[in-house]
Amino acid sequence: MARSSWRLVFAAGAGLALALEALPWLIRWLLAGRRPRREVLFFPSQVTCTEALLQAPGLPPGPSGCPCSLPHSESSLSRLLRALLAARSSLELCLFAFSSPQLGRAVQLLHQRGVRVRVITDCDYMALNGSQIGLLRKAGIQVRHDQDLGYMHHKFAIVDKKVLITGSLNWTTQAIQNNRENVLIMEDTEYVRLFLEEFERIWEEFDPTKYSFFPQKHRGH
Amino acid sequence: MARSSWRLVFAAGAGLALALEALPWLIRWLLAGRRPRREVLFFPSQVTCTEALLQAPGLPPGPSGCPCSLPHSESSLSRLLRALLAARSSLELCLFAFSSPQLGRAVQLLHQRGVRVRVITDCDYMALNGSQIGLLRKAGIQVRHDQDLGYMHHKFAIVDKKVLITGSLNWTTQAIQNNRENVLIMEDTEYVRLFLEEFERIWEEFDPTKYSFFPQKHRGH
Numbered sequence: 001m002a003r004s005s006w007r008l009v010f011a012a013g014a015g016l017a018l019a020l021e022a023l024p025w026l027i028r029w030l031l032a033g034r035r036p037r038r039e040v041l042f043f044p045s046q047v048t049c050t051e052a053l054l055q056a057p058g059l060p061p062g063p064s065g066c067p068c069s070l071p072h073s074e075s076s077l078s079r080l081l082r083a084l085l086a087a088r089s090s091l092e093l094c095l096f097a098f099s100s101p102q103l104g105r106a107v108q109l110l111h112q113r114g115v116r117v118r119v120i121t122d123c124d125y126m127a128l129n130g131s132q133i134g135l136l137r138k139a140g141i142q143v144r145h146d147q148d149l150g151y152m153h154h155k156f157a158i159v160d161k162k163v164l165i166t167g168s169l170n171w172t173t174q175a176i177q178n179n180r181e182n183v184l185i186m187e188d189t190e191y192v193r194l195f196l197e198e199f200e201r202i203w204e205e206f207d208p209t210k211y212s213f214f215p216q217k218h219r220g221h
Numbered sequence: 222m223a224r225s226s227w228r229l230v231f232a233a234g235a236g237l238a239l240a241l242e243a244l245p246w247l248i249r250w251l252l253a254g255r256r257p258r259r260e261v262l263f264f265p266s267q268v269t270c271t272e273a274l275l276q277a278p279g280l281p282p283g284p285s286g287c288p289c290s291l292p293h294s295e296s297s298l299s300r301l302l303r304a305l306l307a308a309r310s311s312l313e314l315c316l317f318a319f320s321s322p323q324l325g326r327a328v329q330l331l332h333q334r335g336v337r338v339r340v341i342t343d344c345d346y347m348a349l350n351g352s353q354i355g356l357l358r359k360a361g362i363q364v365r366h367d368q369d370l371g372y373m374h375h376k377f378a379i380v381d382k383k384v385l386i387t388g389s390l391n392w393t394t395q396a397i398q399n400n401r402e403n404v405l406i407m408e409d410t411e412y413v414r415l416f417l418e419e420f421e422r423i424w425e426e427f428d429p430t431k432y433s434f435f436p437q438k439h440r441g442h
Contacts, residue, residue: 005226012233019240030248040415044371096389123304150399152264153389166403167387168317170375180423182387182416186403194261195403202401 034079037187038121039083043169045076051080054105054194076183077176083165083185090116092158092199093110096151097125104132108139120202122152132171144206149210152202156195164192232420258280259410264390266397274302275326297404298397300325303387304406305378311337313420317372318346318391319391323351340364341423347408353392365427373423377416384414 007214051066066072084091084106091110098121100103111117119136123145126133137143146168156166167183169175253418272287287293305312305327319325319342332338340357344366347354358364367373377387388404390396407413 002223002226005223005230009226009233012230012237015234016240018236018239023244026244027251036409038409040281042419095384146401151396151403153396153400153402155389156403164386166405168387169375175372175374178370179374180367181374182377182419184412186386188259190259191261191405198403199331206305 001013001019002169008056009087021034025113029120031102037185039185041076041099041183043076043080043176043183044064044178046071046073047177048075048078050078050081050102051203054084054102054109061109062094074129077102079185080165083163084159087115088157089151089160091160092116092118092120092157092196094120094152094154094195094199095155095171095205096122096155097172097175097206098132099128099129099130099172100132100176100185101173104135105131107136107141111136111139111141117141118203120152120154120199120206121145124151143209144208146206154198158196158199160194161196164195166195174215223361235441243317256427257410258384258406259434260300262297262388262404262406262408263301264297264397264404265399267292267294269294269296269299271299271302271323274299274306275323275330278289298323299402299404301386305380305385306331307384308336308380310381311379312381313339313417315339315341315373315375315377315416315420315423316341316392317374317376318349318393318396319351319353319357320393321353321397322394324392325356328353328357328362332360332362332406338362339420339424341373342366342429343373344368345372365424369426369433375419379413379417379420382417383413384408390414428433 007021047070049066049068049070049072050066052072057067061093080104084103087110092105093107098119101130107117119133119141121133121143125131126145133143154166155168155170156164158164164186165183166186167181169179169181169183175181257336269293270291270293271288276286279400302323305324308331312328314328325357328338328340338357340354340362342354342364344351347364347366355361355362375387376389376391377385379385385407386404387407388402390400390402390404396402
């Protein structure tokens with residue numbers, strides 16, 4: 001066999017070896033690219049200052065803006081706020097209880113930025129003292145609620161129809177600061193689709209034109 | 222170049238081409254193998270007969286065993302029961318409220334089959350009428366609970382350290398039959414690891430040898 005042909009065989013073999021060598025890296029790279037965001041926040045959350053996150057546009061950013069004595073570090077609450085504040089186009093909220101002032105301010109900020117916010121909540125809890133629902137409605141955000149005996153007990157949010165935020169946490173200061181709770185943050189096409197379908201189903205069902213506030217009276221006469 | 226060396230070059234080239242051809246299949250196969258189980262159950266659940274699932278070993282299986290008038294079809298509750306009853310070695314339960322008789326029977330069945338069951342619950346809810354916690358303890362299942370003011374508000378289960386079951390659903394008949402709820406069933410290494418760590422943290426913290434039932438009295442004297 002001529003020397004030049006050996007060179008060719010060697011080159012082909014080396015190419016093959018290199019390709020096989022690179023295979024695991026290639027596969028890992030492809031897997032990493034497809035891996036959705038998966039995070040879990042556990043509560044109770046450390047009480048930290050969230051002013052830097054919640055400043056209205058125009059004010060100087062950064063923790064230096066707030067002179068309060070709370071720690072200015074990350075916490076489960078600040079991570080939850082960040083995940084919500086990442087919204088650019090839409091936010092669906094389906095929440096049994098919503099009284100946390102920080103989370104309420106975040107939702108109002110998004111509404112001011114032009115994000116389409118829709119809220120579904122439970123009729124029993126929304127009237128309680130401290131509920132954020134009235135403030136959201138005053139700000140012009142659409143809210144719908146059940147009017148039956150079972151609870152609308154979901155606690156989920158969908159950001160930009162891409163990220164699902166769901167768990168055991170009611171959006172109350174009591175739960176955030178004192179309870180053992182979990183919140184999953186998942187960029188997952190399949191779960192987002194299923195929860196969005198559930199949201200739209202309930203949104204239609206709770207259409208206010210279908211409310212009958214005095215069902216017995218209406219039925220009785 | 223001699224004919225034999227051309228053959229070698231051709232063989233090496235063909236090998237490389239085949240390897241590249243097979244690459245997408247290989248990647249798809251690897252991805253499919255890695256795709257975890259992902260399911261979501263929405264509630265309220267249709268009320269169905271779950272006797273066939275909950276029969277003790279020895280009794281004839283199948284819905285024909287129960288002559289009751291309830292539908293014998295699948296429901297969110299029956300799917301949840303199936304996911305739990307798949308346990309072969311261990312079941313961790315971390316539940317705010319647990320009063321559903323069907324879910325209680327499923328947990329007792331697993332305990333009878335030799336599955337290691339551990340339960341963490343909330344001290345406020347466990348004493349209520351209808352709670353399953355007393356029955357589980359009588360059956361010999363280990364239960365630990367908080368003794369502080371915040372709620373142990375998690376609602377998750379881990380099956381065989383492989384499948385995470387978590388959501389908004391408290392394990393009560395009220396919630397199962399009347400509330401809007403969600404339960405995720407996920408075979409997900411990362412989430413299982415994080416929730417298992419949370420379970421073990423709480424399990425240690427709620428060690429009964431550390432209980433101080435009259436903290437003020439102890440501190441006072």
